[in-house]
Amino acid sequence: MAVLVPAVFFGLITFWLHRRIVRATALPRPWSGVADVALTVMWALAVIGFASGRSLDPSWARPIGSVGLIWIGMVFYLFLGLAIIGLISFGANIIRRIRRRRTGTDETTDAAARRLHRMRIATAAVVVVALGVTGYGVFEASRPQVTEVSATFDGLPPQFDGLRIAVVSDLHVGPARDASFTRRVVDEINAQNPDLVLLVGDLTDGTIPYVRDTLEPLADLRAPLGVFGVSGNHEYYSDDGGRWLDVWEEYGIRTLRNSRVPLTVDGATIQLAGVHDATAPDPYEPDLTAALEGSSPDDFVLLLAHQPKQAVEASDLGVELQFSGHTHGGQMWPIRYLVPLQQPSVLGLDRIGNTVLYTTRGAGAWDPPVRVLAPPEITMFTLRATP
16 A cells, blocks of 8 residues: 555656647657657656665665656656646637637647647757756755854853754665765764764655665764754654664664753753654654753753754743754755745744754755755754853
8 A cells, every 4th residue: 555555646647747748749659659658667667766665675676766766856847847838738728719719710720730839849848857957956966065054042051162063864765875875974974073963853764674774874973972863754654763763773873752861061061852753653742841851941952853843832942942854945946935834944044933943954855866956965053152
């Protein structure tokens, strides 16, 4: 069932593409047959890509499934472009019918031929543009860059002034990317010499038996104050989220499960708290009140919560700073303009009530390894205390 639903969905999209690319343009043989074969093959690869790491062993499924996942990214732009052409064509057909009724004349053969020619040119242009944008998106998604950010806080103990924190989220390794991608991210983090490393969820897509090996390089993360992490929503999609967090612990990551830990520098202390994802199922529902139990109202609290919308409760409970991921910065333009329908912040520094929120774009990409105008990032966040 987990694969059947996306297979049917991708199949419907493939049929729609056949209607728009082959039928609407009256593509002649043999090109119509070539196009239909190509669409069918890419549908099959997309299904394999979606199932890779979930119900198929990525050791063989990943190489071919990655092509299918990239195709899903291209389909997104094909859909946008062809839908616009379809709407324009639909509107033009209505206008032509109205004119024919008023004039009582039929469309000439030459006019119909010119219209078909324009349709073919427009469709070909959409295919070329979608291919180019997707190719660029694959390149952009493959290069996580270090982003330097800093913020000043009145309640931060001066001993923590200048503390450098590596914030990483949304690796999504497994279906399209293996441990080599994780290794690159780990090496980049260690090269920054952070004082603290924080992982904000969605590290994998898949089941533990199939994709746990993709996280092995995380065992090499190094920071004087430690490496900590919280679950994202994807930890619960394909497997038990609690078991995934147990795997993280095996790699040296201290997981915060509705809990907190004091961090001490030169005798001064702040509280590092973490909660489960906002959509985590029973028995992993987020509980910020439990996470903060025992802390003082005067404590500076740094919270890890996968989704930015969790900052609303954080503000009510006196959290000074929250790190989140989840949004990917939209991942593929123009999705970023839809994110505010679900989240209070898309990317970067923001303020939600009394809480400063930083939302990282994440280092990986979900399903299509494609990013367009939303480059992946490894955030180096520097804490500053008010003089």
